[in-house]
Amino acid sequence: MRGHQVTIKDIAKILHISPSTVSRALKDHPDINPQTKKNVQDLAKKLNYKPNQIALNLLQQESKLIGVIIPEIIHYFFSTVISGIEKIANESGYHIIITQSNESYHKEVENIQALLSSNIDGFIITMAKTTLNFDHFKNVEEIGVPMVFVDRSCDAVTADKVLVDDFDGAYKATKHLIENGCKNIIHLAGPQNLDIGIQRKEGFLSALNNSNIPINSYSVQICDTHDHALKLIPELLSRHNNIDGIFAVNDLTAIGAMKAVKSMNKKVPDDIAISGFTNSHISYIADPELTTVDQKGFEMGQHAARMILKRIHSDENYGPVTTILNTDLIIRKSSLKRKLN
Amino acid sequence: MRGHQVTIKDIAKILHISPSTVSRALKDHPDINPQTKKNVQDLAKKLNYKPNQIALNLLQQESKLIGVIIPEIIHYFFSTVISGIEKIANESGYHIIITQSNESYHKEVENIQALLSSNIDGFIITMAKTTLNFDHFKNVEEIGVPMVFVDRSCDAVTADKVLVDDFDGAYKATKHLIENGCKNIIHLAGPQNLDIGIQRKEGFLSALNNSNIPINSYSVQICDTHDHALKLIPELLSRHNNIDGIFAVNDLTAIGAMKAVKSMNKKVPDDIAISGFTNSHISYIADPELTTVDQKGFEMGQHAARMILKRIHSDENYGPVTTILNTDLIIRKSSLKRKLN
DNA sequence: GGAACTATTTCAAACGTTTGCGAAAGGAGT
DNA sequence: ACTCCTTTCGCAAACGTTTGAAATAGTTCC
Numbered sequence: 001m002r003g004h005q006v007t008i009k010d011i012a013k014i015l016h017i018s019p020s021t022v023s024r025a026l027k028d029h030p031d032i033n034p035q036t037k038k039n040v041q042d043l044a045k046k047l048n049y050k051p052n053q054i055a056l057n058l059l060q061q062e063s064k065l066i067g068v069i070i071p072e073i074i075h076y077f078f079s080t081v082i083s084g085i086e087k088i089a090n091e092s093g094y095h096i097i098i099t100q101s102n103e104s105y106h107k108e109v110e111n112i113q114a115l116l117s118s119n120i121d122g123f124i125i126t127m128a129k130t131t132l133n134f135d136h137f138k139n140v141e142e143i144g145v146p147m148v149f150v151d152r153s154c155d156a157v158t159a160d161k162v163l164v165d166d167f168d169g170a171y172k173a174t175k176h177l178i179e180n181g182c183k184n185i186i187h188l189a190g191p192q193n194l195d196i197g198i199q200r201k202e203g204f205l206s207a208l209n210n211s212n213i214p215i216n217s218y219s220v221q222i223c224d225t226h227d228h229a230l231k232l233i234p235e236l237l238s239r240h241n242n243i244d245g246i247f248a249v250n251d252l253t254a255i256g257a258m259k260a261v262k263s264m265n266k267k268v269p270d271d272i273a274i275s276g277f278t279n280s281h282i283s284y285i286a287d288p289e290l291t292t293v294d295q296k297g298f299e300m301g302q303h304a305a306r307m308i309l310k311r312i313h314s315d316e317n318y319g320p321v322t323t324i325l326n327t328d329l330i331i332r333k334s335s336l337k338r339k340l341n
Numbered sequence: 342m343r344g345h346q347v348t349i350k351d352i353a354k355i356l357h358i359s360p361s362t363v364s365r366a367l368k369d370h371p372d373i374n375p376q377t378k379k380n381v382q383d384l385a386k387k388l389n390y391k392p393n394q395i396a397l398n399l400l401q402q403e404s405k406l407i408g409v410i411i412p413e414i415i416h417y418f419f420s421t422v423i424s425g426i427e428k429i430a431n432e433s434g435y436h437i438i439i440t441q442s443n444e445s446y447h448k449e450v451e452n453i454q455a456l457l458s459s460n461i462d463g464f465i466i467t468m469a470k471t472t473l474n475f476d477h478f479k480n481v482e483e484i485g486v487p488m489v490f491v492d493r494s495c496d497a498v499t500a501d502k503v504l505v506d507d508f509d510g511a512y513k514a515t516k517h518l519i520e521n522g523c524k525n526i527i528h529l530a531g532p533q534n535l536d537i538g539i540q541r542k543e544g545f546l547s548a549l550n551n552s553n554i555p556i557n558s559y560s561v562q563i564c565d566t567h568d569h570a571l572k573l574i575p576e577l578l579s580r581h582n583n584i585d586g587i588f589a590v591n592d593l594t595a596i597g598a599m600k601a602v603k604s605m606n607k608k609v610p611d612d613i614a615i616s617g618f619t620n621s622h623i624s625y626i627a628d629p630e631l632t633t634v635d636q637k638g639f640e641m642g643q644h645a646a647r648m649i650l651k652r653i654h655s656d657e658n659y660g661p662v663t664t665i666l667n668t669d670l671i672i673r674k675s676s677l678k679r680k681l682n
Numbered sequence: 683g684g685a686a687c688t689a690t691t692t693c694a695a696a697c698g699t700t701t702g703c704g705a706a707a708g709g710a711g712t
Numbered sequence: 713a714c715t716c717c718t719t720t721c722g723c724a725a726a727c728g729t730t731t732g733a734a735a736t737a738g739t740t741c742c
Binding site for chain 1: 689690691692693694696697698699
């Protein structure tokens with residue numbers, strides 16, 4: 001049913017000239033007779049000729065395609081990363097193929113294989129949480145297809161990375177809570193096998209230390225989902241009545257905590273101030289609006305795209321580059337206690 | 342820097358046989374000597390041979406690529422649609438190229454052109470809100486590349502569609518509010534140049550009529566963003582004190598309305614019950630949790646992918662197919678008034 | 683009138699793969 | 713010794729495009 005796209009050969013046949021002449025005429029090659037040029041260009045426009053990208057790809061040994069592997073597209077952060085990648089890629093005539101790992105190691109391996117056989121020119125990857133074996137990345141490295149890791153770094157392989165300064169972000173958020181009068185802050189932390197989980201925790205602890213605030217046995221809780229926070233916080237508050245601040249590893253968890261706090265008839269922020277991390281849409285939607293750390297997803301995506309394009313177009317094999325972006329603290333109502341002093 | 346991928350020709354050269362023999366050996370063609378076959382297959386495995394997808398695409402005049410054009414990936418609904426598409430496409434060896442129009446007509450046209458020259462095998466499209474001219478779609482139709490429209494239908498062009506029963510969803514949500522004791526419900530409606538805006542409004546009005554509830558001059562307000570609702574609702578409530586229910590065209594608007602209601606010291610749901618539409622993540626996050634209509638994004642994506650694959654693989658030119666999915670009413674706390682009778 | 687040059691066009695190979703057809707070689711049957 | 717068949721393989725074309733090199737025709741110059 002496909003109506004045959006018009007090709008250079010078609011134009012050549014109609015005009016009784018050779019395909020090479022048509023090709024050159026279309027690119028304004030000086031060797032071509034102006035009249036022939038005009039004939040060709042007019043006909044091409046009339047027939048709505050579009051060069052066949054696949055043929056060009058084959059000839060030039062490139063696909064102008066960047067493979068993107070992320071855990072889950074429905075997460076606000078990742079969708080902003082994708083938007084950033086898409087913007088820069090499109091500006092250079094590239095397109096992106098998106099695949100999701102759903103945080104599954106096996107799906108990630110599958111996706112790598114599938115994208116490789118699609119002859120993509122480069123990878124932009126955020127590893128799955130469950131990825132502990134890195135042979136599939138090493139394989140890519142051997143083949144020589146460039147990779148950029150985003151947000152979660154993989155040290156088993158030499159590749160470019162773009163990360164965010166999680167430590168500093170967490171530090172700033174915690175410091176802000178302290179400055180707003182919090183004296184007993186807990187941290188709802190992410191899994192400690194991931195760099196971001198560790199860094200955000202360390203930033204939190206460092207801020208406490210720096211302000212000479214004592215760290216309790218319950219100051220750090222592994223808890224990184226909305227529903228978990230909803231269950232955990234009431235328990236915690238009933239045991240430790242003097243908790244007056246919560247710094248959560250992500251916005252969703254922060255909002256779960258917020259709901260739990262409100263359900264116990266405590267006020268946010270006056271009784272308990274809260275900060276999240278990511279600056280996803282929901283932080284603005286929350287009631288009260290959630291203070292959070294902007295994770296710069298869009299910028300990360302843009303950087304990653306620029307890095308991969310540079311690799312693709314570079315002949316020399318320069319060493320791996322790591323870019324670390326600064327975070328911004330976004331201050332909203334959930335952390336602004338009435339000043340008591 | 343790219344380490345030349347190993348090709349059939351490489352294998353042929355090493356084994357001193359012709360490329361055609363290698364090709365056939367790799368596919369277990371009966372014409373090939375078992376020993377030759379084994380030699381080829383062993384070497385191919387050893388060298389990690391992967392067929393060049395681009396060459397195959399050129400030969401078979403297909404790219405195994407589906408072009409997806411959506412307004413904005415950061416919207417929960419669209420990201421679920423994408424997930425659905427990706428799942429089905431991958432199962433059939435297809436990949437998806439995603440582009441965003443950002444609700445801009447011009448970007449949409451650009452994306453169509455770019456994807457066409459990437460020789461994608463089919464389009465899955467959700468039109469931008471601002472698209473009023475359809476020549477770019479007609480162009481695609483002429484060329485003969487199949488299209489499926491998702492969520493927002495385009496009648497100017499003969500193509501498959503997968504829609505959701507917006508009318509019925511709105512009807513069910515409104516009916517539910519009525520059954521929970523609402524006597525004066527307003528509808529925050531979407532733009533009335535889009536089908537979904539019209540259908541949801543009509544469903545709302547029909548439910549009121551069916552329950553003999555009078556429709557006021559202010560019953561329908563064009564308002565489809567969080568921030569607009571935040572401004573509009575206080576005005577409305579101060580003028581019409583007896584409003585006791587709100588049905589919003591999407592979840593974000595519903596949550597804006599919810600915040601506004603709470604800010605006026607009215608209780609949700611007891612004073613004013615609220616329902617949204619979409620069932621996005623935020624509806625579960627809201628406080629109180631938001632009653633809403635599940636828009637079945639994932640299912641829509643799956644259907645769209647199946648429809649486009651069927652088109653791609655079909656030789657005959659069957660008439661356009663429209664699939665309309667049923668919605669589910671998701672009842673949560675925001676609509677459950679204490680029964681007064 | 684031949685060399686030298688210019689202007690314009692075509693040829694052919696290349697990218698990697700598939701596939702119809704033909705070729706070569708050997709064996710069996712008559 | 714001839715045909716016929718089988719087994720195994722290679723040739724060449726095809727997909728659409730680009731590009732160096734060669735070809736053709738026409739002009740200029742001495």
